[in-house]
Amino acid sequence: MTPAKLRILLADDDRIVQLAHETLLKRLCDCDVVIANDGAEAVRSVAEGFDMLLIDIHMPILNGIEATIQIRSNPLIKTLPIIGITSDPNPTAHKHCLEAGMNEVFLKPVSADTLKHILKQYLHV
Numbered sequence: 563m564t565p566a567k568l569r570i571l572l573a574d575d576d577r578i579v580q581l582a583h584e585t586l587l588k589r590l591c592d593c594d595v596v597i598a599n600d601g602a603e604a605v606r607s608v609a610e611g612f613d614m615l616l617i618d619i620h621m622p623i624l625n626g627i628e629a630t631i632q633i634r635s636n637p638l639i640k641t642l643p644i645i646g647i648t649s650d651p652n653p654t655a656h657k658h659c660l661e662a663g664m665n666e667v668f669l670k671p672v673s674a675d676t677l678k679h680i681l682k683q684y685l686h687v
Contacts (some may be wrong), residue, residue: 566683567592567593567594567687568586568591568593568614569593569594569595569596569610569612570587570595570596570597570612570613570614570615570616571595571596571604571608571612571614571615571616571617572584572587572596572597572598572605572615572616572617573576573597573598573599573600573601573604573616573617573618573626573629573642574597574598574599574616574617574618574621574647575599575600575613575618575621575622575623576618577594578681579618579647579670579671580597581668581679582671582677583595583616583647583672584597584670584673585615585657586677587606587654587677587681589674590674590678590681590687591681591685593613593635593685596610596612597624597638598631599621600621600622600623600624601621601622601623601624601625601626601628601629602623602624602629604624604626604633605624605629605632605633608639608642608647609635609638609639609684612642612686613640613642613643613685613686614642614643614644614645614680615633615642615643615644615645616645616647616672616680617629617644617646617647617664618646618647618648618670619647619648619650619655619658619667619673620649620650624645626659626664627659627662628662630644630646630659630662630663630664631662631663633663634662634663636675637653641667643660643662643665643684643685644664644665645661645666645667645668645680646659646664646666646667646668647667647668647670647671647672648667648668648669648670648677649667651669658667666680
């Protein structure tokens with residue numbers, strides 16, 4: 563029996579970043595990548611069942627930190643790995659992400675090596 567494909571939710575409002583990360587993820591593992599264009603869309607979509615969420619910190623409508631807080635409040639998906647991605651190098655911003663419930667935070671652009679680390683660490687790929 564073939565194992566089910568991994569499902570990764572990628573929340574980012576930048577189409578170029580979406581394409582770059584989606585392409586890298588699909589090269590690194592057998593996965594379906596679903597795109598959310600903002601934090602509110604990520605909160606709505608996450609209930610569809612995902613193995614991991616990669617989420618930008620600064621997005622319109624609902625930012626990544628607020629989206630993470632909402633997701634972590636749902637006991638059915640509380641253990642979902644949430645990885646923050648940001649172009650903000652400020653350590654305070656990273657601290658706020660971790661306090662909101664993100665597992666880790668990485669600077670954009672996320673390299674193939676970093677994505678490999680994330681996939682291995684959280685999805686055992």
